Structures are given as C-alpha cells and as structure tokens.
Amino acid sequence: xxxxxxxxxxxxxxxxxxxxxxxxxxxxxxxxxxxxxxxxxxxxxxxxxxxxxxxxxxxxxxxxxxxxxxxxxxxxxxxxxxxxxxxxxxxxxxxxxxxxxxxxxxxxxxxxxxxxxxxxxxxxxxxxxxxxxxxxxxxxxxxxxxxxxxxxxxxxxxxxxxxxxxxxxxxxxxxxxxxxxxxxxxxxxxxxxxxxxxxxxxxxxxxxxxxxxxxxxxxxxxxxxxxxxxxxxxxxxxxxxxxxxxxxxxxxxxxxxxxxxxxxxxxxxxxxxxxxxxxxxxxxxxxxxxxxxxxxxxxxxxxxxxxxxxxxxxxxxxxxxxxxxxxxxxxxxxxxxxxxxxxxxxxxxxxxxxxxxxxxxxxxxxxxxxxxxxxxxxxxxxxxxxxxxxxxxxxxxxxxxxxxxxxxxxxxxxxxxxxxxxxxxxxxxxxxxxxxxxxxxxxxxxxxxx
Numbered sequence: 001x002x003x004x005x006x007x008x009x010x011x012x013x014x015x016x017x018x019x020x021x022x023x024x025x026x027x028x029x030x031x032x033x034x035x036x037x038x039x040x041x042x043x044x045x046x047x048x049x050x051x052x053x054x055x056x057x058x059x060x061x062x063x064x065x066x067x068x069x070x071x072x073x074x075x076x077x078x079x080x081x082x083x084x085x086x087x088x089x090x091x092x093x094x095x096x097x098x099x100x101x102x103x104x105x106x107x108x109x110x111x112x113x114x115x116x117x118x119x120x121x122x123x124x125x126x127x128x129x130x131x132x133x134x135x136x137x138x139x140x141x142x143x144x145x146x147x148x149x150x151x152x153x154x155x156x157x158x159x160x161x162x163x164x165x166x167x168x169x170x171x172x173x174x175x176x177x178x179x180x181x182x183x184x185x186x187x188x189x190x191x192x193x194x195x196x197x198x199x200x201x202x203x204x205x206x207x208x209x210x211x212x213x214x215x216x217x218x219x220x221x222x223x224x225x226x227x228x229x230x231x232x233x234x235x236x237x238x239x240x241x242x243x244x245x246x247x248x249x250x251x252x253x254x255x256x257x258x259x260x261x262x263x264x265x266x267x268x269x270x271x272x273x274x275x276x277x278x279x280x281x282x283x284x285x286x287x288x289x290x291x292x293x294x295x296x297x298x299x300x301x302x303x304x305x306x307x308x309x310x311x312x313x314x315x316x317x318x319x320x321x322x323x324x325x326x327x328x329x330x331x332x333x334x335x336x337x338x339x340x341x342x343x344x345x346x347x348x349x350x351x352x353x354x355x356x357x358x359x360x361x362x363x364x365x366x367x368x369x370x371x372x373x374x375x376x377x378x379x380x381x382x383x384x385x386x387x388x389x390x391x392x393x394x395x396x397x398x399x400x401x402x403x404x405x406x407x408x409x410x411x412x413x414x415x416x417x418x419x420x421x422x423x424x425x426x427x428x429x430x431x432x433x434x435x436x437x438x439x440x441x442x443x444x445x446x447x448x449x450x
Contacts, residue, residue, distance in 0.1 A: 139408035191352030365390030
C-alpha cells in the first residue's frame with residue numbers, strides 16, 4: 001500500500017483537478033499531465049457510474065477510466081497520493097473532501113448540483129495545499145467561469161487540441177505567375193515531374209491552382225511520386241463539380257491510392273453530396289457503402305424518447321443524407337434503369353445509411369465509409385473509427401468545424417480538426433477545404449452575412 005498522503009509541495013508542481021467532462025473526452029487524461037499531480041473528485045466516479053452502460057464513445061471512456069482506477073485500487077489506497085504508472089513523477093488521488101472552510105460554492109451557486117460540489121472539492125484541495133497551484137480542468141466553459149469567479153484557476157483540457165482553427169491546413173494553394181511552358185506541359189502530358197519545382201507542402205498530397213494571367217490549370221501533387229497530375233473537372237455519377245475546390249474533392253475521393261479523405265466546409269459547399277456521388281461511382285470496387293453521422297440528442301435527450309422502432313427513431317437524424325441521395329437520383333430522371341439500380345442498392349443494403357452507434361463493431365473491410373458531421377466527434381472517436389478499417393477500405397470524414405452541436409467540443413478540440421492537423425503529411429491521406437457555397441444564393445447570404 002502507498003503511504004504517501006501528500007503530494008510533493010514544490011511550488012513549480014501543480015495539482016490538476018479533473019471533472020467528468022474531461023474523463024468522458026479522454027479516459028487516459030490522468031496520465032497526460034507530466035510531472036504534475038492529478039486529482040479526481042469522488043463525485044466524478046459517481047457521475048461516471050451513470051455513463052458506464054451503452055455503446056457511445058463516452059460510455060467506452062467511462063468504462064475504461066473505471067478499469068484504470070479499479071486496477072490501481074488493488075495496489076494502493078486511491079484516496080491517498082500514489083503513482084499511477086511506474087517511474088511517473090506526478091501523483092494521483094481520488095479526493096473525498098468537498099468542504100472548504102472559506103468559500104462554499106453550493107451556497108453561492110445552489111445546492112444539489114454536482115458541478116458545485118466539484119468546485120468545493122477543488123477549493124478544499126487548494127486550502128490543503130497552499131504551496132501548490134490548484135487548477136480545475138474542465139471541458140465545461142460555464143464551470144470554468146464559475147471557478148474563476150471564486151479565484152480558483154481553471155482551464156480547458158488541451159490534449160488533442162490544435163493551436164488555431166483559423167490557420168488549419170486547407171489542402172489547396174494558388175500559385176501565380178507560373179511559366180506558360182509548365183502549364184502547357186501539364187496539359188499535354190497530364191503528369192509531370194515536380195521534384196525541381198518550388199512548391200509548398202511537398203510532404204503532403206496537396207492541390208494547386210496554377211495561374212498565369214487569365215489562364216488557370218488545376219493539379220494534384222503526390223507526396224509519394226513527387227509528381228503533379230492534371231485534375232479534370234468531369235462529372236462523377238452525374239454530379240458535375242461547380243468550382244476547382246469541388247474538382248479537388250472529387251479527385252481525392254476517386255483516387256485509389258488515397259485511403260483517408262477529409263472534406264471541411266460551410267453548409268452548402270457540397271461535402272456530403274460529392275462524397276456520396278463518388279462512392280456510387282465506385283460501387284463496384286467496394287463490398288458496401290456506409291454513410292453515417294453521429295447522433296447528437298435533441299435537448300440532451302436520448303433517441304429512446306422518440307416514438308417508433310429503431311428506423312423511425314433515427315430517420316430524422318439521417319434525413320440530410322437521404323436528401324443528398326434523392327438529389328442524386330433526380331439527376332437520372334428519365335433513366336429508369338439507373339433509378340432502379342439505385343433503389344436496388346438501397347434494398348439490398350449495398351448502400352447502408354445508419355447512425356454511427358449502429359455501425360460500431362461492424363467489420364469495415366472493402367467498404368467505402370462516409371462519416372458526415374465529423375466535427376461532432378472527439379479525437380478518440382476519430383481514431384477508433386479509422387483503427388477499425390480493414391483491407392481495401394476508404395474512409396471519408398466530412399464536416400464543418402465551426403458548426404458543432406456537442407457542448408464540450410469546439411473548433412480546436414473536435415476530432416475533425418485533430419485529424420486534419422495530424423494526418424496532413426501521411427501519403428494515404430488528402431484533405432480539401434470547400435469555401436464556395438453552391439447550394440443557393442440565399443444559403444451563401446446566410447454564410448457570409450449572418
């Protein structure tokens with residue numbers, strides 16, 4: 001058993017107090033504070049008990065954290081400071097005391113709420129360790145603000161968070177004053193050596209708009225072969241690209257050497273439509289097409305409160321995907337054979353549209369897998385999905401990092417931003433940010449002015 005009841009009191013060593021939202025975001029968060037000490041209020045364990053059952057990622061995170069504490073409890077008294085890992089400089093403890101002597105958060109903000117009791121636990125810990133800086137770590141902005149109002153240091157959980165979403169890699173570059181000889185060469189041969197060219201992003205699969213006065217040629221750079229390849233703007237499954245960005249997206253989606261694609265952009269830029277059309281174009285190359293999106297419960301209610309069977313419950317969430325499929329079918333009006341083929345693909349489940357929770361656990365081999373609204377996923381969820389990919393599978397994530405519907409994610413901490421930032425130099429990966437809206441002039445007005 002551990003006999004150390006207090007953390008090291010070095011002024012440079014901090015004590016981080018984690019709330020439930022951090023554990024549900026990353027069950028291994030307790031091991032990510034280097035030489036500093038980490039405390040978890042016992043109330044967090046009580047809250048996690050409500051999340052341990054279910055198939056969502058937060059249920060997985062809760063179960064894994066509980067297992068970590070259970071393993072530790074076999075060797076240590078968890079309400080005393082101890083090292084979770086061998087040679088770890090920081091200590092860990094489950095804190096029982098939630099009765100500070102000076103300030104009572106429950107009296108100030110209201111009784112009976114777990115958040116206020118967690119604040120009290122952090123305040124009590126601060127009183128017990130006056131020589132150390134105590135910091136409450138939470139994904140909940142309101143809880144952080146309440147902590148700061150009590151002169152308690154508070155911050156967001158930074159692991160998995162990118163530095164600046166506004167400077168996120170966008171996958172495309174415009175080059176001006178490109179020699180006409182190069183443009184002619186690319187037009188004539190479609191592929192040219194790029195080793196001698198001064199191009200940014202030579203470590204990434206990247207797209208270029210090459211310009212010389214009024215002439216423009218669009219091209220894709222391969223980080224593997226170090227070549228520039230002409231990007232055509234031909235329709236895919238009767239969906240024609242309306243701008244260079246969409247042509248770039250289609251190129252990445254159709255490229256068999258690219259196994260992982262992300263498409264980021266505002267509403268109406270064509271992300272889901274292009275991904276679905278490209279999947280249908282390549283339907284013979286894959287065993288099945290999965291299209292899914294994470295379900296964000298309405299008003300914090302689970303889908304169980306909705307009437308009907310499973311299909312009736314999830315159809316409202318899947319409606320945008322069905323709308324895109326309907327739009328594609330409309331491009332084949334008059335072609336009864338193709339319309340019947342699309343209906344057959346749906347009937348035989350060659351195309352399967354389902355929420356993410358229903359696809360978890362499935363074998364993802366020889367699948368064209370589209371995950372829509374990926375900005376509502378955590379970095380761990382993104383990693384879990386990609387790690388399930390088998391042979392001959394292509395995974396496409398689409399989303400808008402500025403339209404997040406979950407309370408503990410933002411443009412810098414969501415899984416889509418995390419993936420774009422960390423995968424940009426991988427030879428199997430390509431990304432494109434779509435900026436020009438093509439849904440309608442009215443939709444563009446909303447994106448630009450409102």
